[in-house]
Structure formats: structure tokens, C-alpha cells
Amino acid sequence: MSIKFVVLGYISWQPMSGYDLKRIIADSETLHWTANNNQIYTALVRLHDDGWVSKTIEKQEGAPDRHIYTITGKGAQALNEWVRTAPQAPSMAKPFLYQLMWADVLEVDELDALLEAYLNSVGEKQFFLKVEADKKKNMPERSPREKYIWDMIHTNWIGQYEGELNWIRQMRRDLSQKYQ
Amino acid sequence: MSIKFVVLGYISWQPMSGYDLKRIIADSETLHWTANNNQIYTALVRLHDDGWVSKTIEKQEGAPDRHIYTITGKGAQALNEWVRTAPQAPSMAKPFLYQLMWADVLEVDELDALLEAYLNSVGEKQFFLKVEADKKKNMPERSPREKYIWDMIHTNWIGQYEGELNWIRQMRRDLSQKYQ
DNA sequence: TTTCTCATGTAACGCGTTACATGATTAC
DNA sequence: GTAATCATGTAACGCGTTACATGAGAAA
Numbered sequence: 100m101s102i103k104f105v106v107l108g109y110i111s112w113q114p115m116s117g118y119d120l121k122r123i124i125a126d127s128e129t130l131h132w133t134a135n136n137n138q139i140y141t142a143l144v145r146l147h148d149d150g151w152v153s154k155t156i157e158k159q160e161g162a163p164d165r166h167i168y169t170i171t172g173k174g175a176q177a178l179n180e181w182v183r184t185a186p187q188a189p190s191m192a193k194p195f196l197y198q199l200m201w202a203d204v205l206e207v208d209e210l211d212a213l214l215e216a217y218l219n220s221v222g223e224k225q226f227f228l229k230v231e232a233d234k235k236k237n238m239p240e241r242s243p244r245e246k247y248i249w250d251m252i253h254t255n256w257i258g259q260y261e262g263e264l265n266w267i268r269q270m271r272r273d274l275s276q277k278y279q
Numbered sequence: 280m281s282i283k284f285v286v287l288g289y290i291s292w293q294p295m296s297g298y299d300l301k302r303i304i305a306d307s308e309t310l311h312w313t314a315n316n317n318q319i320y321t322a323l324v325r326l327h328d329d330g331w332v333s334k335t336i337e338k339q340e341g342a343p344d345r346h347i348y349t350i351t352g353k354g355a356q357a358l359n360e361w362v363r364t365a366p367q368a369p370s371m372a373k374p375f376l377y378q379l380m381w382a383d384v385l386e387v388d389e390l391d392a393l394l395e396a397y398l399n400s401v402g403e404k405q406f407f408l409k410v411e412a413d414k415k416k417n418m419p420e421r422s423p424r425e426k427y428i429w430d431m432i433h434t435n436w437i438g439q440y441e442g443e444l445n446w447i448r449q450m451r452r453d454l455s456q457k458y459q
Numbered sequence: 460t461t462t463c464t465c466a467t468g469t470a471a472c473g474c475g476t477t478a479c480a481t482g483a484t485t486a487c
Numbered sequence: 488g489t490a491a492t493c494a495t496g497t498a499a500c501g502c503g504t505t506a507c508a509t510g511a512g513a514a515a
Contacts, residue, residue, distance in 0.1 A: 164466075166466085186400055196435060223368070465510100485491080
């Protein structure tokens with residue numbers, strides 16, 4: 100449900116088209132959607148029906164028309180209210196931990212190899228997050244505080260994966276020292 | 280899809296019924312499903328059709344029959360293969376961060392109150408995780424290493440929320456010192 | 460010549476959630 | 488008398504994903 104507000108948020112930053120939103124979501128590691136048309140375009144239709152955004156058509160030569168959406172006063176107010184909504188605790192899907200639950204059947208070296216593979220996949224994900232944070236693209240910076248907030252959002256994601264990496268290292272150390 | 284293997288995993292630990300599985304999943308903070316009947320019972324049917332589990336009916340007095348599922352050799356092998364599957368990086372849903380993206384519209388004290396509310400919700404979640412880890416219920420302990428693995432799984436979840444709590448504290452400190 | 464980019468949209472499917480359904484026994 | 492527990496199952500719905508569809512121009 101919150102993709103509606105993510106879309107509205109970006110439109111509140113700059114008027115943009117569904118295609119622009121699709122690129123932003125696809126390029127982002129932190130926005131965890133696959134940027135499928137179905138959701139984005141239907142969200143825009145609903146936002147427009149609700150009067151939260153207005154729509155203008157930008158004609159182009161040699162390319163399809165762009166449908167540009169701009170936030171309305173009503174939309175800005177709805178976004179403001181949503182921002183004040185009671186925060187939800189994060190929910191994390193860690194399929195690897197469900198795998199680990201039954202991993203005592205593995206030999207020491209097999210288990211270590213599995214943990215190494217996990218380390219690599221988490222490390223790779225963190226690497227892309229760092230690249231994204233460095234690029235500073237698609238990031239509003241309308242005030243120093245807003246810049247700080249966005250930096251902290253990136254710090255949050257990177258730190259979360261850093262915690263995971265440290266946990267893996269700890270576990271590999273323990274397993275090689277105490278459980279072989 | 281992996282709920283199938285979570286179910287199979289628990290059956291590999293001890294023969295049990297759909298109702299037992301439902302209780303385990305409902306009681307667990309780390310197993311992030313809502314323990315709805317639909318998924319559990321249909322998963323059991325599929326596991327049985329695949330020959331990964333066998334089924335016996337335990338008659339009871341004054342209560343409905345229990346359908347007890349036991350893992351088969353074929354099922355144990357399938358679980359073994361799944362455990363060796365290439366690990367996936369975790370994916371975290373943090374709707375609060377999507378809210379924060381557009382939170383520069385808030386006054387300093389409003390933003391601080393929002394962060395405090397987030398701190399409380401994350402803290403509460405972590406508290407329940409700690410309680411679960413202390414209970415040591417529904418936890419196989421067939422070897423010292425298996426016990427270590429399960430302890431580390433709990434450590435992982437608790438640590439993840441600890442990281443989040445530290446991040447919130449840092450942000451509140453920064454905002455009160457530098458951005459008011 | 461095939462593939463990619465720009466740009467908008469629709470259709471089909473799967474996983475997960477909520478809610479419904481039954482029926483006996485036990486607790487408040 | 489109402490609600491909860493034990494126990495298994497079905498139905499309806501929503502969000503998100505993959506894939507399909509069009510059609511022009513630019514690049515490989």
C-alpha cells in the first residue's frame with residue numbers, strides 16, 4: 100500500500116512521469132520494488148482520481164507523449180498526514196536463516212562454505228548500496244536537514260548489512276575454533 | 280515458497296501435526312508468517328503428495344483426530360539439498376524509512392517525536408525477540424553445534440534490531456544538536 | 460537486422476492475509 | 488452463557504511479480 104505514498108513523495112519533490120518513477124525505483128537498491136508498470140501506472144491513476152496529483156501531457160517529437168504528474172494542495176496535505184503516521188517496526192525476510200536452522204547436517208567445511216557464500220552475497224548487496232549512496236542521484240536536497248535525513252537513510256541500509264557481515268565473520272570464527 | 284521447507288524442517292526435527300506447526304509459527308517472532316491455515320495445510324498436502332512426509336492419524340477422546348506427519352528418507356534428502364542451496368541476501372522492508380524521506384516538512388519536535396515512536400516500536404519488537412530467545416522453546420538441540428547455530432540465529436535478529444536502535448539514538452542526538 | 464530506449468498500458472499468476480466453517484470440550 | 492482451546496480445512500481478496508502489447512527512433 101505504501102508504494103502509493105512513495106510515488107506521491109517523489110512527485111512532491113519534482114513533477115514527473117510514470118516512466119521517471121519507474122527508473123527511480125528500478126535504479127534504487129533501497130526501494131525494494133521491482134518497478135513493474137502495473138503498480139506504478141495504476142497508482143498514478145488512483146492518485147489522479149483522488150485529486151492528489153494533476154496531470155499534463157508533454158508532447159515530444161519522435162517519442163511518445165509524457166504524462167507529467169504534479170502534486171496538488173490536497174496531495175501535499177495527504178503526504179504530510181502520512182508522514183506523521185505511527186511508525187512500524189521493520190520486517191526482515193532472511194531466508195538464509197531458515198536454511199541455517201537445519202544446517203547441522205552439514206560438515207564443518209560445507210557449513211563454512213555456505214557462510215562464505217552468504218558473506219559474498221551480503222557484501223555485494225552492501226557494495227551496491229554504497230555506490231548508490233555515493234551517486235547522490237534522485238535525492239532531494241532542499242535543506243541541510245533534508246540532506247542529513249537522506250544521508251542517514253543510506254547509513255541505515257549500509258549499517259544494517261554491515262551488522263550482518265560482522266555476524267557472519269563472528270560465526271565463521273566460532274565454528275572454526277570451537278565446533279570442528 | 281520457502282514456507283514449504285520451514286514446515287519440512289520442523290517435521291524433520293519431530294513428527295508433528297499442522298496444528299503444532301501453526302502454534303510454532305504463531306509463537307515465533309523470527310518466523311515472519313502469520314501462521315494461516317491455508318498455507319500450512321496446503322503445504323502439508325503437497326509435501327505428502329511429493330512423498331517427503333508420511334501421515335498417520337492419531338485418534339483422541341473428546342478432541343478431533345490429529346494428523347501426524349513424519350519425514351521420509353526422500354524428504355530428508357530434499358531438505359539436505361535445500362540447506363545447501365545458494366544463500367540469498369536478506370531483504371528488509373522498512374516502511375518507516377519511506378516515511379522519513381519526506382519528513383523534512385516536520386518541525387524539530389515533531390520529527391523527534393516520530394523517531395521516539397519508532398524507537399519504541401523497534402524496542403518492543405526486540406524485547407519480544409529476547410523473550411523468545413530466553414524461552415528456548417521449539418528449539419532443537421541435538422548437538423552442541425546445533426544449539427550454537429540456533430543461538431546465533433537469535434543473536435542475529437536481536438543484533439539487527441540493536442543496530443536499528445543505535446541508529447535512531449544517533450539520529451535524535453544529531454538532530455537536537457545540529458539541526459534545530 | 461536485431462536490440463535498446465522512450466513511453467504507456469493490460470493480463471495472468473502466485474504468495475500471503477483475513478475471514479469463514481465445523482464441532483466437541485473446557486474455562487470464566 | 489460466552490469465550491477459548493483443540494483440530495482440520497476452504498473461500499475471497501490484495502499486493503507484487505512476470506510477461507505481454509504497441510510503436511517510433513537510435514544504436515550496435
